[in-house]
Amino acid sequence: MLVLPQKREFNFFIFIILIIFIISLRTPSFLDINNFMDILNDTAILSMVAIGQLMIIVTGGIDLSVDASLALTGMSVALLNQHYPEIPIFIIILISITMGLLLGSINGLLVSQAKIPPIITTLGTMSIYRGLVFVICKGTWVSAHEMTEAFREFPRRSFLGISNLIFIAILIIVLFLIFLSLTKTGREIYGVGGNKTAAQYVGINLNKINYLVFTLCGGITGLAGFLWVARYAAAQSETAIGFNLQTIAACVIGGVSITGGSGTVIGVVLGAFFIGIVYDSLTMINVSPFWQMAIQGFIILFAIIINTIMDKRNQQLLLRKRSFNE
Amino acid sequence: MNKPKTLVNKSNILALEKIRKINLLNILLKWEIILLSIFIAIIIVNSNLSPYFLDYNNLMNTTFNFIEKAIIALPMMLVIIGGDIDISVASIIALSSVFMGMASRAGVGTFGLITVGLFTGLVAGFLNGFIITKFGIPAIAVTLGSMSLFRGIAYVILGDKAFTKYPKSFAYFGQGYIGNTMIPFELVLFIVLAIIFGIVLHKTTLGRKVFVIGNNSTTANFSGVAVNKIRLIIFTVIGFCSGLSSILLTSRIGSTRPNIADGWELEIITTVVLGGVVITGGQGNIFGVIISVFIIGFLKFGMGLINIPGKVMTIIIGLLLILAIMLPELLKRIKPKNNINKIYSGVR
Numbered sequence: 001m002l003v004l005p006q007k008r009e010f011n012f013f014i015f016i017i018l019i020i021f022i023i024s025l026r027t028p029s030f031l032d033i034n035n036f037m038d039i040l041n042d043t044a045i046l047s048m049v050a051i052g053q054l055m056i057i058v059t060g061g062i063d064l065s066v067d068a069s070l071a072l073t074g075m076s077v078a079l080l081n082q083h084y085p086e087i088p089i090f091i092i093i094l095i096s097i098t099m100g101l102l103l104g105s106i107n108g109l110l111v112s113q114a115k116i117p118p119i120i121t122t123l124g125t126m127s128i129y130r131g132l133v134f135v136i137c138k139g140t141w142v143s144a145h146e147m148t149e150a151f152r153e154f155p156r157r158s159f160l161g162i163s164n165l166i167f168i169a170i171l172i173i174v175l176f177l178i179f180l181s182l183t184k185t186g187r188e189i190y191g192v193g194g195n196k197t198a199a200q201y202v203g204i205n206l207n208k209i210n211y212l213v214f215t216l217c218g219g220i221t222g223l224a225g226f227l228w229v230a231r232y233a234a235a236q237s238e239t240a241i242g243f244n245l246q247t248i249a250a251c252v253i254g255g256v257s258i259t260g261g262s263g264t265v266i267g268v269v270l271g272a273f274f275i276g277i278v279y280d281s282l283t284m285i286n287v288s289p290f291w292q293m294a295i296q297g298f299i300i301l302f303a304i305i306i307n308t309i310m311d312k313r314n315q316q317l318l319l320r321k322r323s324f325n326e
Numbered sequence: 327m328n329k330p331k332t333l334v335n336k337s338n339i340l341a342l343e344k345i346r347k348i349n350l351l352n353i354l355l356k357w358e359i360i361l362l363s364i365f366i367a368i369i370i371v372n373s374n375l376s377p378y379f380l381d382y383n384n385l386m387n388t389t390f391n392f393i394e395k396a397i398i399a400l401p402m403m404l405v406i407i408g409g410d411i412d413i414s415v416a417s418i419i420a421l422s423s424v425f426m427g428m429a430s431r432a433g434v435g436t437f438g439l440i441t442v443g444l445f446t447g448l449v450a451g452f453l454n455g456f457i458i459t460k461f462g463i464p465a466i467a468v469t470l471g472s473m474s475l476f477r478g479i480a481y482v483i484l485g486d487k488a489f490t491k492y493p494k495s496f497a498y499f500g501q502g503y504i505g506n507t508m509i510p511f512e513l514v515l516f517i518v519l520a521i522i523f524g525i526v527l528h529k530t531t532l533g534r535k536v537f538v539i540g541n542n543s544t545t546a547n548f549s550g551v552a553v554n555k556i557r558l559i560i561f562t563v564i565g566f567c568s569g570l571s572s573i574l575l576t577s578r579i580g581s582t583r584p585n586i587a588d589g590w591e592l593e594i595i596t597t598v599v600l601g602g603v604v605i606t607g608g609q610g611n612i613f614g615v616i617i618s619v620f621i622i623g624f625l626k627f628g629m630g631l632i633n634i635p636g637k638v639m640t641i642i643i644g645l646l647l648i649l650a651i652m653l654p655e656l657l658k659r660i661k662p663k664n665n666i667n668k669i670y671s672g673v674r
Contacts, residue, residue: 062466114652119411119466120595120605124648127592131641139637237637245474258467290485290584294478300471301457308461 008255008310009266016274023281030284037163041155043276044169045224045231047269049243050250051176052217054268057251058193059213060260061111061118066221067243068129069103071235073225075133078142078151078235085148092151096226097219103129104218108211118214126244134237144233155231165227172220177265189213193260242293249296250275252303257311275299357602361617368621372628379631385624386508390500390578392623393512394571395590399597400523401564403615406598407527408560409540409607410465414454415568416590417476422446422572424480427489427582436496443573444566450476451565458561459554465561473591480584489582500578512574519567524612532556540607589640596647597622605651622646 024031049066056063073096081092103125110121144152155165180186191199192209200206229235254271256263278299279292373380398415405412422443429442450472457468502511527533538546539553547553576582601618603610622643629639 062470110648110652114648115655116648116651117605120599120647120651123413123592123595124644127589127640127644128648131637131644134635134637135641242474245470248470249474252467259464288482288485290481292478293474294482297471297473297475297478300474301468304463304467304471305457305461308463 009264009270012255012267012270012274016270016277019274019277023277023284027281027284030281035280037161039273039276039280040166041163041231042280043272044165045227046243046246046250046275047272048169048172048220049217049224050247050254050268050272051172051265052220053247054251054254054256054263054265055176055180055189055213056118056217057248057256057258058189058260058263059209060193060196061210061213062248062258063107063118063122063214063217064244065103065107065122065126065129066217066247067240068126068133069100069218070221070225070228070243071133071237071239071241072103072129072136073099073222074229074239075137075142075225075235075237077226078147078229079136081148081151082142082146089150089154093223093226096222098222100222100225101215101219104221105211105215107218108214111214112207112210130237130241133239137235137237139237142229142235147230147233151230152233153230155227165231168223168227172223173265173269180265185209185212190261193257193262195261245296245300246275249300249303252300252307255307257307258304358611358614358617361600361602361614361621365617365621365624368624368628372624372631375628376631379628383508386510386513388623388627389510389513391627392619393510393516394500394575394578395594395597396516396619396623397512397519397571397574398564398567398590398594399601399615399619400519400612401560401567402594402598403523403601403603403610403612404527404536404560405465405564406595406603406605407540407607407610408536408557409543410458410557410560411595412454412465412469412561412564413591413595414450414469414473414476415564415594416587417473417480418447418450418565418568419572419575419587419590420480420584421450421476422569423576423582423586424483424489424584426573426576427492428483430492430496431489436493439492439496440499440573443576444569447565447567447569447572448562449565451568452558452562454565455558455561459558477584480586484582484584490580492577492580496577497580498577500574500576512578515574520612520616527612536560537608540609542608592640592647593622593643596643596650599647600650 020030029035049070053063053066076099077092077096080087080095107118107121107125110116110125111118116124155163157164159167180189188199188204188209189212191202191204192206196206228240250271251263251268252258252271253274254263254267254269256268256271275296278295282291282295283289369380378384402412402415425446426439426443429439434442454465454469454472457463457472458465499511503509504511504514527536535546535551535556538549538551539556543553572587575587579586597618598610598615599605600621601610601616602614625642626639629642
């Protein structure tokens with residue numbers, strides 16, 4: 001029952017269709033199948049990492065270090081590939097996931113054991129991880145010709161016209177959809193965000209959940225790090241800078257409550273897709289890319305305000321219903 | 327009706343209050359002593375590592391590099407004590423600087439530029455505060471959005487270009503000295519502001535109210551403190567100070583790029599937290615923050631003298647932030663049983 005999209009997601013979906021319709025009136029090439037594949041490829045990484053971010057925001061936290069840990073794993077595997085080209089690609093993938101899990105678990109430990117608020121923890125680790133990227137690459141780039149072809153081509157390689165990148169994203173989405181809505185631990189994550197004290201009284205281990213969400217997010221981010229570097233065929237110390245804000249934007253646009261407790265995987269995926277459409281259409285109608293940041297900030301603020309107003313209204317409706325029943 | 331059994335009565339509260347005060351005083355005293363010893367250690371180590379460190383002119387001139395951040399650290403102290411956070415400050419600097427650049431290109435004089443800079447900061451801070459208090463959204467979420475929005479506007483206006491033409495008299499604010507001495511104007515401005523913020527925080531009812539809000543905003547609200555009004559004021563003040571800092575920075579480097587002051591929010595928050603302000607709000611003091619300003623400033627100066635790259639410095643600042651917050655929790659773990667906890671748990 002929980003897998004079914006809820007009303008908000010459905011409305012949002014209709015809204016996205018409408019937007020696509022309006023844009024395609026202005027630029028018919030927007031509806032081209034290749035363009036659509038491009039948008040899907042562009043949003044694949046975003047939606048994966050945004051799902052990791054979703055889990056953290058649902059527990060009432062936030063992770064600002066995703067872009068830095070993405071860059072750090074990406075740079076590490078790129079350097080690995082450059083110096084040891086004989087390592088097979090699936091080992092590289094395993095290494096990137098493991099490294100991501102490790103970086104995420106550092107965040108998780110600091111939050112759950114040292115009791116540092118997530119915002120501060122990840123602000124700190126963001127600068128540490130970002131600095132480490134610079135240290136390990138010594139300020140240089142790893143560019144396309146220094147990577148093996150298997151490495152570079154992995155995200156692009158397609159099966160039935162759908163690229164590996166999209167397949168992996170779909171796999172992650174389905175996996176976490178099931179995890180968050182149908183497993184006990186998944187439901188506990190929502191419980192922690194809804195009401196910490198109540199969650200503790202029903203026997204949910206807060207520390208365990210906090211540690212788990214950061215570690216899982218790290219794992220996804222690590223995988224995304226490899227995919228990012230391979231897809232853009234470049235690793236540098238500024239890779240993915242500002243990407244953390246994009247993942248948060250995808251979450252709040254997808255209806256995730258920033259105070260925790262509510263938000264769905266489908267909503268977040270739609271949110272990421274929406275961002276993809278907006279950026280793509282901006283380039284289609286020749287708006288300078290310098291507008292992206294401002295528009296992203298505006299969308300975040302707008303979405304947060306709308307979410308808050310909707311939440312309040314829903315609560316009032318609920319109260320009214322309750323008093324009516326009594 | 328049964329009266330609930332409770333230990334809370336007047337004498338009990340008074341006794342608690344007394345113990346709490348002594349205890350707090352001890353902790354603060356200890357924390358400041360720790361900070362002071364770190365400060366002295368940094369000076370000793372630095373002056374051993376480089377002969378250029380302990381030079382009056384050098385020390386005075388290095389204050390240029392961190393006073394602009396320190397000026398935002400003061401209102402950030404109020405924000406964090408009040409239980410909020412503002413991560414949009416660096417973006418406000420960029421926005422103010424860009425607007426000043428535009429004004430300067432349009433031929434506005436020095437006085438006009440200052441007005442533009444301060445006003446932009448004021449409006450940006452007010453906007454943050456307004457959204458936060460009006461809709462009841464956590465400050466972190468709002469300032470995250472406005473961080474992107476403000477810097478985004480700077481990018482929209484400037485793109486990959488830069489404003490470089492500023493009037494000559496404008497340079498005084500970021501480069502000038504007081505009279506013929508080697509004391510920078512910025513430093514004096516900071517000292518004046520620090521005194522004002524110290525008095526407001528520790529000697530006025532407004533300051534007391536900020537502490538109350540940070541400890542428990544619901545209680546504060548029910549006790550008649552105009553919580554949202556005060557939060558709005560604080561956010562406006564931090565916006566204003568960011569505008570002021572933007573004037574100093576723009577005047578000092580004489581140009582505006584959209585990535586100006588990138589990442590400053592991290593260092594400013596680190597300064598405040600290292601200064602002993604508790605990140606969850608309700609505790610903190612001006613002296614700690616001031617010592618911490620100079621600790622981080624001189625630490626970076628020293629690292630610069632021995633050629634440590636800036637990116638490595640951010641690693642160290644990040645580590646410092648995490649360690650500074652971890653320390654109280656670690657101390658708590660080392661001695662988990664002390665009297666005050668027993669009494670408090672009894673009340674609960």
